[in-house]
Amino acid sequence: MTRIHTDRPGARSASASLLCATLVLFALEAAIEPPSANTLPKDAVIADLPMLAVGGSPLVHLDLAAAGEPPLHVVLDTGFGISVAGNRAMKAFATKQSWQDEKRTLRNTLLGRPLAVLPTNTVSPQANSYPFVRVGGAFLQHFVVELDFVERRVLFLNPDKFRLPETTDTEGEIIVRLIVGNNRPHLSIQVNERPVRVALDTSAAVPAWIPTRELMKAAISPKTLPVLRPRGEHSSNLRVFETDKVQLPGVPIDAFPVLVAQDQHSDAFGANGHVMGIDWLSQYRVRLDLTRSQLWLRREQNGPVRFAGGSYTTTRKVGAFIGPFGTWFEVIGILPESPAAALGLLPGDRIDPEVVDTPTQRDLLDAIKQGVPLLVERRNQEGVFEQILVPHSAPPASE
Numbered sequence: 249m250t251r252i253h254t255d256r257p258g259a260r261s262a263s264a265s266l267l268c269a270t271l272v273l274f275a276l277e278a279a280i281e282p283p284s285a286n287t288l289p290k291d292a293v294i295a296d297l298p299m300l301a302v303g304g305s306p307l308v309h310l311d312l313a314a315a316g317e318p319p320l321h322v323v324l325d326t327g328f329g330i331s332v333a334g335n336r337a338m339k340a341f342a343t344k345q346s347w348q349d350e351k352r353t354l355r356n357t358l359l360g361r362p363l364a365v366l367p368t369n370t371v372s373p374q375a376n377s378y379p380f381v382r383v384g385g386a387f388l389q390h391f392v393v394e395l396d397f398v399e400r401r402v403l404f405l406n407p408d409k410f411r412l413p414e415t416t417d418t419e420g421e422i423i424v425r426l427i428v429g430n431n432r433p434h435l436s437i438q439v440n441e442r443p444v445r446v447a448l449d450t451s452a453a454v455p456a457w458i459p460t461r462e463l464m465k466a467a468i469s470p471k472t473l474p475v476l477r478p479r480g481e482h483s484s485n486l487r488v489f490e491t492d493k494v495q496l497p498g499v500p501i502d503a504f505p506v507l508v509a510q511d512q513h514s515d516a517f518g519a520n521g522h523v524m525g526i527d528w529l530s531q532y533r534v535r536l537d538l539t540r541s542q543l544w545l546r547r548e549q550n551g552p553v554r555f556a557g558g559s560y561t562t563t564r565k566v567g568a569f570i571g572p573f574g575t576w577f578e579v580i581g582i583l584p585e586s587p588a589a590a591l592g593l594l595p596g597d598r599i600d601p602e603v604v605d606t607p608t609q610r611d612l613l614d615a616i617k618q619g620v621p622l623l624v625e626r627r628n629q630e631g632v633f634e635q636i637l638v639p640h641s642a643p644p645a646s647e
Contacts, residue, residue, distance in 0.1 A: 288403075292410035294391065295359055299400040303601055304608035305572040306526050306557025308395060308450055309380065310402060312363065314356040317345045320363070321380050324393070324402070326536070327449030327523060328384035329431035331365045335376040338367050359404050363387055373633065374598075378574045382451060385431025389538040395450075397530040398548050405535075412535060412542045422499055424543040433538060437524065438495050439506075440466035445522070448536075448543070449513075452525030453556040453571035454580070456494065456506040457513035459522055463489065470508055476569055476581025476595065485510050486581045486595070488569075504528065504553030505560060507569075507580070527554045556580075558609035566613045568593060576600045577612060579624075587617050592638040598625040 300309035300321070313320035320341070325331075333341055338353070346355045352364040363383065368375050392410055394403035416423050426448070427434040433448040437456075444462045460470045473487040489506040504527070507513075513523050531553065535544035555563045556571035563569060567586020570577045579597040582588045599612065599622060615622065625633040 288405065289409055292406050294404045294406055297402050297404075299402060303572065303575055304557060304610075306453055306530065306554070307572065308402060308526070312357040312359065312383075314345075314358050317356065318343050320355060320357065322363075322383045323380045323451060324388070324395075325382040325384050325449075325451040326388065326433055327447055327451050328382055330384045330386050331363060331381060332368050332384070333365050333381045334368050334370070334372075334378045336379050337381050338365070340379070341365055341381050359391070361387070361390055374573065380574070385428075385433070385538055388536070389431055392535055392537045395529070395534040395536075397533070407537065407539060411540065412537055412544050416544075418546075421544065421546045422496065424496060424545065426538075426541045426543050428538055428541045431538060433536065433541075433543065435496070435524070435543065437501075439463065439491075440468060440493050442466040447521050447523045448529070449523040450526055450529065452513060452523045453527070453573075454507055454513070454523070454525045455504045455527040455553050455555065456525060457523050458506055458508060459512070460485075460487075460508055460510050462522065463508050466493075473508060474583060476507075476583060488581070488583075501528065501553075505555060505564075527556065530554070530557075556609060558613065562610065562613050562617075566617045568613060568616050570599075570609060570612060572609070573598070575602075577609065587619065591616055591619060591622070593622075593624070594626065596627060597636075597638075598633065599623075600625070 297310050297312075300311060302309045308324040310322050310324065311319050312322050318340075322331075341355060342353050343355070346353050348354070349364065352366055354362040354364050357363050363381070364387070365381055370376065390407075392405040392407050392412070394405060396402070412423065414423065424435055427436075427445070434445055435448055436443045436445050438444070439458070439462070442465055444458055444466070446456065446458065463470055468489070470487055473489050476486045476488060487508045489508050491504075491506060492501070494501050494504070494506060512521050531547060531549045532545040533548050537543075552560060554560055555569065558570075564583075566588055567583035568579060568588035569581040569583075571580050572578075577599045579588075579593050579595050579599070581595050582593055593616070601608070601612065619639075622638050624636050624638055626636045628634050
């Protein structure tokens with residue numbers, strides 16, 4: 249057996265050099281501040297994409313088309329478990345580069361994973377005219393998705409090379425454990441210190457929407473809240489709860505409006521329950537990991553919460569609660585004795601910004617405040633949309 253004698257001069261010199269090198273390495277490591285647990289490794293970023301500006305919409309619009317392929321305009325929709333498209337969006341989605349897999353249509357994306365989309369198979373004119381594919385949780389679960397609303401960018405991260413920490417002590421950051429079912433994230437908020445479960449819905453252009461029964465559990469009577477309805481015989485059970493008594497566990501949320509109704513929050517694609525929407529979420533930089541049921545938030549905007557991407561203060565003064573849907577605006581509710589009620593707008597009215605030359609929500613609210621006549625689409629008794637001029641002018645008397 250061969251022995252290594254460390255008492256020889258050469259061996260002692262080598263051992264001393266190794267010891268010195270080790271001490272120097274430890275000193276360097278001590279001098280360098282360890283990286284944050286949330287630092288992104290460069291090789292973890294699959295794609296860094298700009299959010300597209302679409303007609304004042306506060307939703308997250310992206311182009312996911314693979315290189316050399318036609319545009320693939322999508323809206324990120326954590327409120328849906330699957331990815332869906334109406335007739336109009338489906339025609340644009342199903343190009344020569346797409347292929348069929350059972351009942352789904354697939355297209356390559358720049359993320360290296362095909363996007364599978366189901367047609368809505370609905371008779372809803374609204375859903376069928378919606379021009380964008382709604383990308384749901386079944387696709388998003390393959391990534392850690394970062395939403396940067398300040399820089400208006402979305403990062404898709406490789407979950408094998410980046411994961412969120414279980415906890416964080418960094419000021420301004422929080423980690424929230426999610427309840428994920430059918431690829432839809434839910435979280436528990438507190439209203440008057442009572443827990444209310446809501447879906448995290450990036451397609452909901454409202455700060456929050458909760459049912460009346462949940463509000464009553466929080467010892468708040470819905471009957472004391474303003475009703476969003478116009479004057480006259482039309483009525484609505486939709487109310488607005490203006491409060492600062494909503495919070496994540498231990499994390500206060502600034503005062504903002506909560507829409508309260510007997511019904512679930514819904515759009516032309518169907519009901520999607522009780523939600524925290526994009527207006528609340530856009531105050532933060534967000535990292536969402538559906539597979540590991542984690543949500544990371546860092547507060548980056550300290551202004552008042554907006555409504556459907558616009559000023560809630562202006563919305564309240566004008567009395568028109570308006571949200572974007574596709575390329576037009578839809579009236580969610582009207583406050584009585586307001587400029588919007590005086591103009592004759594009704595919940596459910598649709599307004600094409602191109603027709604009335606009001607490209608943004610702010611422009612539209614200003615037009616309503618000034619009493620500018622608007623051409624809107626309104627359902628008649630047969631459920632068909634008709635064009636109505638508001639204020640409505642009586643037809644001229646026959647001679």
